[in-house]
Amino acid sequence: MVIIPILLLLTFIIAIVKKIPLYDSFTEGIKDALKLMLNLLPYLMTIFFAIELLRASGLSAMLSKLLERPFSLLEIPKELSELLILRPLSGSGSLVVLQNIYDTYGVDSYPARVASVLMGSTDTIMYVVAVYFSSSKNKKSGLAIPISIFVSLAATFVACLLCKIM
Amino acid sequence: MNIVFCLIIVLPVSYMLFTAPESVMPAIMTGGEAGIAFSLKLFVIYGVWMSVMKVLEKSGLDVRIAKALMPFTKKLFRGECDECLKHVNLNLSANLLGMGGAATPLGIKSVELMQSQKNKIMLVVINATSIQIIPTTILSMRAAMGATTDIMLPTLFINVLSTAFAIALVELLVKK
Numbered sequence: 001m002v003i004i005p006i007l008l009l010l011t012f013i014i015a016i017v018k019k020i021p022l023y024d025s026f027t028e029g030i031k032d033a034l035k036l037m038l039n040l041l042p043y044l045m046t047i048f049f050a051i052e053l054l055r056a057s058g059l060s061a062m063l064s065k066l067l068e069r070p071f072s073l074l075e076i077p078k079e080l081s082e083l084l085i086l087r088p089l090s091g092s093g094s095l096v097v098l099q100n101i102y103d104t105y106g107v108d109s110y111p112a113r114v115a116s117v118l119m120g121s122t123d124t125i126m127y128v129v130a131v132y133f134s135s136s137k138n139k140k141s142g143l144a145i146p147i148s149i150f151v152s153l154a155a156t157f158v159a160c161l162l163c164k165i166m
Numbered sequence: 167m168n169i170v171f172c173l174i175i176v177l178p179v180s181y182m183l184f185t186a187p188e189s190v191m192p193a194i195m196t197g198g199e200a201g202i203a204f205s206l207k208l209f210v211i212y213g214v215w216m217s218v219m220k221v222l223e224k225s226g227l228d229v230r231i232a233k234a235l236m237p238f239t240k241k242l243f244r245g246e247c248d249e250c251l252k253h254v255n256l257n258l259s260a261n262l263l264g265m266g267g268a269a270t271p272l273g274i275k276s277v278e279l280m281q282s283q284k285n286k287i288m289l290v291v292i293n294a295t296s297i298q299i300i301p302t303t304i305l306s307m308r309a310a311m312g313a314t315t316d317i318m319l320p321t322l323f324i325n326v327l328s329t330a331f332a333i334a335l336v337e338l339l340v341k342k
Contacts, residue, residue, distance in 0.1 A: 003318060004309055007300065011218045020224045029217025036216070036267070037209045044208075045201040050174040052197030056189050057178035089170055099204055099307065107311040113320075116308060120301030120321035121328060128294040131270060136277045136286060144287045147335045148294040155295070155328040162320040 040092055047093040051082070051100065075160050079104075079111035083118065084156065088125040088149065095119070110163060117159040122152045211306040218302075219265050228268075231259035242333070243285045250279035254289060264298045288336045295332045296325060 015022045054060040060082060067081040076084075079101060086093045101115045125148040129141050182190050222228065232255035239254050246254070253276040260269035273293055280286045301321055308317065 003300070004305060007218065007302070008214075011221050014225050014227075015221045018225045020221055022221065025220040025224065026217040029215075029220040030213040032220070033209055033212035033216045036212055037205060040208070041201075041205050044205050045198060046171065048197040048201035048204070049194050050171060050178075050197075052193045052200070053178040053182070053190070054174055056193035056196075057182045057185065059178050059181060095208070095303070095307075096201075096204060098304070102307070102311055107308050107313040108315045113315055113317055116301075116304050116317040117320045117324060119304050120298065120317065121296055121324040123294050123296040125294045128273075129290055132273050132277050132290045132293065133286070135274055136280075138283060138286075140283070141290065142283065142287055143336075143340050144290045144294065147287075147291050147332065147339065151291070151295045151328050151332045151335065154331060155324050158324055158327065159320065162323065163317075166316075166320050 043092045044096060047090065047096050051096060074157060076156060077111040077114060080115055083115050087122055091124045113163045114159050117163060118156055121155050121159065125149060125152065207310065211303055215302045222263060228256065228259045228263060231262060232256045235259060242288065245282060246280055246285060250276060253279060261293060261297050262299050264300060264302055282342065284340045284342050287340050291332045291336050292329060295328050297329055
């Protein structure tokens, strides 16, 4: 966890050496974050509603039960089922699921570590592909989605292995 | 996303109508309150890192990384004009630094300027499989909960591996 203070200090040093006003940068940054959060909040809330309802109805437990077999064949912990479904679709949604995994199993547990690694090494495939092709003349994304999904699945598999040994 | 949302909200409510109708509203309240708490937390995390990004942006670090990427992108995206490659470089460097917001418009512009369909798919796949060097949001969420284990090394390792794998697959499978 030394990385966070190191990154912050590096930033401060860059700011001082390059004579960048640090105070103004921070107030601007937080203003940006506020705008971002105002945009994000409705999405976060809706996802929270849905996830809590899925949980209270017992449907998410059924889903993990259903995915238990295929997941265990691939050595993927079943606690990750919600995350794996939401990750390609919604960035805010998968952050919510990630926080839930931390709260339920503990931030240092094996599923929480795999989930963290996955969040950092995969992206919202559907969103990226749709947005990036949005103003292209030829909107056919071809193999972009299948390849991205396949690579992310491979990443999931390796993440499970790596978190066991690291 | 609308279809998915429909599914994940209609299914539990209709199911609970029969099993536990009294728990529907409490579940929504719990969810909403957790949503507010989580939003506050994210706001603080984004506030810190977006300020850091502001400093890095003002220092011109993203432009410098973009310049360093030129030889690499020239090889990877053959036959594209310099103007297009400049956008690609800035898109990739913004993404490497975790400036998702800055990266997206640059990526859209790059795809718009690109001639070859294969190159378009290459850029989109590289972006869709994540190339961020330091996952600041995840690291902060974990640190805020007092995590003692590290996830940065495995994340970085998998990012490098999956980007290489993605490039190889596009080269192999996508026709010009």
